Amino acid sequence: MGAQTTDPRPIPRLSVAGLRAQNTGGPVHSSLARLIASGLADSRADLVKATGLARSTVARHLDTMIDAGVVTEGGTVARPGRGRPPLRLALNPRAGVVAVADVGAHSARLALADLSQNLVAQEEVALDVAQGPEATLDVLTERLRGMLAESAASGGADRPSALVVGLPGPVDARAGTPVRPPIMPGWDGFPVGRTLTERFGCRTFVDNDVNLMALGEARALPEGEAPLLFIKIGTGIGGGLISASGELHRGAEGAAGDIGHLRVPGADDTVCSCGNIGCVEAVASAAAMAARLGREDAGLAGQDGPR
Ligand SMILES: [Zn+2]
Structure with missing residues (x-):
């Protein structure tokens, strides 16, 4: 989608319940990295607040990421109020x-x-x-x-x-x-x-x-926009489902968002390339619409007199 936004920050979404359930390695690292990359969290305290994880848990995962050179911690973050300013976290672009x-x-x-x-x-x-x-x-x-x-x-x-x-x-x-x-x-x-x-x-x-x-679309939209159904209409029609926690929803057979071959009521005369009749794709894809317009044009041309 070509929607341009002046705010380049992708807004992450975290399922804290999910994070607690799988409180190890990859998923937590990925969520912490998303929070830091988005600019929504630039200190350890922010990460604790945003994830709801224990301070020691955040520290343990963050230290692994710093050791791996993925995250840097240095300089200070300006904060109103008293107390020592926190160290600034950033992803290391290099x-x-x-x-x-x-x-x-x-x-x-x-x-x-x-x-x-x-x-x-x-x-x-x-x-x-x-x-x-x-x-x-x-x-x-x-x-x-x-x-x-x-x-x-x-x-x-x-x-x-x-x-x-x-x-x-x-x-x-x-x-x-x-x-x-x-x-x-x-x-x-x-x-x-x-x-x-x-x-x-x-x-x-x-x-x-x-x-x-x-x-990609879900990462670039504000938090309240999920769950989200993304539909691409081209030669065929495809869809992707993003859950409220910002995860891709695949379904039991990995085809949860695959709406192109669902049957549309009232299109029983339309044969799809898959062999079934009345599929969404056979009715509403760019190719199907162009073909229908072509037929209607031909129909108009065959009529007598100006309309
Ligand atoms: Zn089909």
Whole structure:
């Protein structure tokens, strides 16, 4: 979505109950990093207040992140009132880069971002996902390596800390594999995540492209905007669901937001590319609407006299 906001801070949302339930490692680190990155918390006291976690718990996780070079603590934060001003927390932008590939049917948008969420580089490459995973991943690998080499030449990282790949079809995000993607012949079950992890030596997150868009949109909206349903209308129709706590809701089979093939009442004469009739996608996708307009135009042209 192209909505521009003058406030660049992504607003994080935390499910404190969820945090307490899984009070270890990754999820807590991720939540603390989001709070710091957003500017909503720039001291240990702020983190304690925002998460509801015990001071000692915040300290333990924060120390791990500082030791890893991801968070820096230094200088002081101006606060009204008496008492010693707290030390300022910040993400270390130079702690690494995240590489992103948003793969479409005929092209991919590639980007490198530093850990302060600034885009370091971006470009678009032509490809054809119908040629299969090997050919497509070779194109992505070559271009991303080129971008990383350029980044390294100007003092940036030559290796990503993480790689994120959005694919135009259903994905088993845990396995990092596409699941019977309709427009991607040869991709079903292909180990996209594992292949790229071997090539780039970092964790690779693979997900449906609309899920990633929904997550990005949720991070850029004010806190009260969740839960959120993000819908992308293009060649097909896809959706992503974000829960009230700001997490991606996948559902039991990983297709919770996948609304394109739900049946619309009153469209029993419309056959979908999936073989069923009356799917949302068969009625309301850009292609379906263009086709219907074309038919209506033809109908008008066939009538006698001016209207
Ligand atoms: Zn369908």
